[in-house]
Amino acid sequence: VSKEKTYNPPSWVGPGKIRWVWGLWEPMIFYRRLGHQSGTVEGGTHWAEDWYERMHSEETVQWLADLGVNCLTTHYYKGFGLKGEAHEMERTKEFTELCHKHGIRVFAYHQLGTLIYETLLDEVPNARDWRQVDHDGRTKLYGKTVYWRWTGCQQNPEYWAYVKKVIRQAIEVAKVDGIQYDGFSYECHCKICQQKFREFLKEKYPTPEASLARFGLRTLDHVRIPPDNIQSKIWDPLVQEVQRFRRQAMADALRELYLFIKELNPEVAVANNEGWPRQKMSNQNQVLNIPLTGKWQDVLVAESSDFPHVSEHEMTTKILYYKIGNALDRTVQPTMWLHKETGGIVAPEKPEQERLAIAEAAAFGGHWAGATWALRPRNKGRNVAVNVTPELEDAVGSYFNFLKDHESLFEGAKPIANVALYFSYESHAFDFRETYPCVMGVKQILIQSQVPFGLVFSDYREQLEDYDIIILANQTCLSDEEARLFIELAEKGKGLLITGQTARHDENLRERGEDLLALTRGMPNVIWVKGAPECIPWEKDSLPQILPTKAAEFEDMLRMLMRAVGCELPVQVNGVTACVGVDVHRLASGALTVHLLNYRNDQPVQNVSLLLSSRFAQCTKAVCYDPDAEGPVELKIVEGEQSRIVDLYSLQTYAVIHFT
Numbered sequence: 210v211s212k213e214k215t216y217n218p219p220s221w222v223g224p225g226k227i228r229w230v231w232g233l234w235e236p237m238i239f240y241r242r243l244g245h246q247s248g249t250v251e252g253g254t255h256w257a258e259d260w261y262e263r264m265h266s267e268e269t270v271q272w273l274a275d276l277g278v279n280c281l282t283t284h285y286y287k288g289f290g291l292k293g294e295a296h297e298m299e300r301t302k303e304f305t306e307l308c309h310k311h312g313i314r315v316f317a318y319h320q321l322g323t324l325i326y327e328t329l330l331d332e333v334p335n336a337r338d339w340r341q342v343d344h345d346g347r348t349k350l351y352g353k354t355v356y357w358r359w360t361g362c363q364q365n366p367e368y369w370a371y372v373k374k375v376i377r378q379a380i381e382v383a384k385v386d387g388i389q390y391d392g393f394s395y396e397c398h399c400k401i402c403q404q405k406f407r408e409f410l411k412e413k414y415p416t417p418e419a420s421l422a423r424f425g426l427r428t429l430d431h432v433r434i435p436p437d438n439i440q441s442k443i444w445d446p447l448v449q450e451v452q453r454f455r456r457q458a459m460a461d462a463l464r465e466l467y468l469f470i471k472e473l474n475p476e477v478a479v480a481n482n483e484g485w486p487r488q489k490m491s492n493q494n495q496v497l498n499i500p501l502t503g504k505w506q507d508v509l510v511a512e513s514s515d516f517p518h519v520s521e522h523e524m525t526t527k528i529l530y531y532k533i534g535n536a537l538d539r540t541v542q543p544t545m546w547l548h549k550e551t552g553g554i555v556a557p558e559k560p561e562q563e564r565l566a567i568a569e570a571a572a573f574g575g576h577w578a579g580a581t582w583a584l585r586p587r588n589k590g591r592n593v594a595v596n597v598t599p600e601l602e603d604a605v606g607s608y609f610n611f612l613k614d615h616e617s618l619f620e621g622a623k624p625i626a627n628v629a630l631y632f633s634y635e636s637h638a639f640d641f642r643e644t645y646p647c648v649m650g651v652k653q654i655l656i657q658s659q660v661p662f663g664l665v666f667s668d669y670r671e672q673l674e675d676y677d678i679i680i681l682a683n684q685t686c687l688s689d690e691e692a693r694l695f696i697e698l699a700e701k702g703k704g705l706l707i708t709g710q711t712a713r714h715d716e717n718l719r720e721r722g723e724d725l726l727a728l729t730r731g732m733p734n735v736i737w738v739k740g741a742p743e744c745i746p747w748e749k750d751s752l753p754q755i756l757p758t759k760a761a762e763f764e765d766m767l768r769m770l771m772r773a774v775g776c777e778l779p780v781q782v783n784g785v786t787a788c789v790g791v792d793v794h795r796l797a798s799g800a801l802t803v804h805l806l807n808y809r810n811d812q813p814v815q816n817v818s819l820l821l822s823s824r825f826a827q828c829t830k831a832v833c834y835d836p837d838a839e840g841p842v843e844l845k846i847v848e849g850e851q852s853r854i855v856d857l858y859s860l861q862t863y864a865v866i867h868f869t
């Protein structure tokens with residue numbers, strides 16, 4: 210039996226430690242090859258190179274350090290090959306030296322899914338063998354249509370060995386502090402993958418009886434990976450198994466790289482862009498890989514267009530991503546964009562938008578203060594997005610420096626919540642359209658009614674023990690084992706709020722003949738909700754972040770359940786609108802922090818008050834830190850009739866109240 214060494218994320222990426230910007234993670238040659246703009250960088254221009262040179266200068270690095278930046282991600286490997294990209298890699302090495310001189314850590318961008326054959330074939334004549342191919346053997350292209358970007362198959366050992374060679378060079382030669390992967394997608398049908406898939410099936414279903422029962426097939430020798438046409442309801446047992454296979458294969462591929470990097474240097478941090486979750490209806494949302502793949506990265510990159518803001522009907526937040534990080538004990542690097550009404554993406558144009566985005570990451574677990582937009586060129590490269598106006602620059606600088614000066618407010622922060630939202634893998638993977646809008650509806654209700662909550666993935670169901678109330682929002686596909694666990698939890702006195710068709714099917718979407726959770730019906734600590742009032746209706750193919758119409762009804766049931774179980778929220782926030790978010794953390798020192806965030810931060814909220822739960826019984830001192838205020842202010846803890854109360858006079862964008 211081999212004993213595998215385990216690693217934890219290096220402490221320098223821990224809660225409250227990072228103020229990050231995008232530091233040009235695409236090399237200039239990429240923009241040249243593309244010939245037009247990408248990520249609001251106008252590549253097809255005469256001035257792009259001047260901007261690119263200037264961004265690599267010491268003057269820029271010094272300016273970033275003054276803004277409070279202590280980490281960035283820059284280009285290293287885009288897929289052109291070690292030879293095709295050599296001069297840009299040399300530049301990264303010099304740039305990293307400059308960054309280190311000014312106290313900035315550097316992540317090297319590493320594209321995992323792109324083979325730019327036009328140069329790569331010059332170095333690797335058989336790179337064609339590394340391609341991901343579809344069901345008909347055709348090359349899988351990046352974004353389906355970018356003809357000069359083949360995608361690489363991570364299950365190909367030769368390609369993976371090459372990837373390691375690149376990583377080793379980034380760490381040993383360019384001396385970067387972290388590796389950041391992008392483009393990690395996998396839907397391959399190559400020979401290797403077909404073979405691995407059959408092996409996976411045979412291990413799981415080793416006898417003819419087993420494969421007959423599961424697939425109606427006496428032999429699995431000729432089975433092939435089904436075409437990629439993911440439906441929202443997946444009945445086909447082979448399509449179900451390929452989902453499971455790919456999830457495990459992706460985790461294994463990342464694991465191999467992770468252990469390789471950690472053996473080189475455990476202080477090198479590993480980040481990965483999972484591309485999940487998105488608001489769009491997509492199979493990315495459906496596959497729920499992160500519980501397995503998340504173990505093999507130190508930082509979760511959350512790329513999306515979920516820029517926090519409030520519009521007429523919608524309150525968009527990035528809280529879900531931060532909670533995923535909390536559930537996996539990882540910090541999150543947020544990268545996000547505002548959407549223009551005319552289509553396309555845009556950097557924030559108002560200081561309050563920047564403040565909100567930076568503070569949100571801090572408030573929900575001490576995640577990375579990030580500005581992915583900051584250095585994108587404006588005014589033909591004479592400015593960058595963050596210094597188009599002094600007000601924009603000041604907003605980022607003041608928030609970054611506030612966080613720099615108050616790292617101790619996040620030291621070892623662990624969220625405190627007694628409500629858990631359960632994510633069953635199979636319900637998402639096989640019955641996505643039923644499950645996902647309900648989970649997202651509950652998420653929205655909890656956020657907008659100031660209930661701190663945590664996520665529990667079915668892969669880590671032992672974490673349910675940490676909560677008093679568990680919400681099963683239309684989790685239609687539960688295994689017998691899961692059902693038994695929920696009955697046991699209910700018998701122990703945990704509160705269950707169960708909606709819709711939960712447990713109607715088994716873990717393979719087969720409908721059950723009996724109600725597996727029948728034992729819980731009638732228990733005072735279990736509420737069964739008819740229908741699914743928390744469900745958010747799909748709009749075309751995206752899911753808006755809106756309160757479901759029956760949010761109040763759902764919230765009432767939750768409060769009722771809390772009374773029945775005899776638990777109380779860590780804090781109750783009074784005097785606020787639905788646009789204020791709250792989170793509560795315990796620090797390594799034992800101190801408690803309450804984080805309040807006003808999503809409608811163009812107008813302050815007046816007279817906010819906090820009702821403290823018994824968790825705060827030992828606290829005698831409350832100090833409020835607000836990045837927009839002159840300095841910290843001590844608040845009075847008043848003995849109320851039923852609980853102790855702290856009053857805040859005004860909440861502009863963000864406040865942290867530190868209790869000792």
Ligand SMILES: [Zn+2]
Nearest residue numbers: 362397399402
């Ligand atoms: Zn393959």
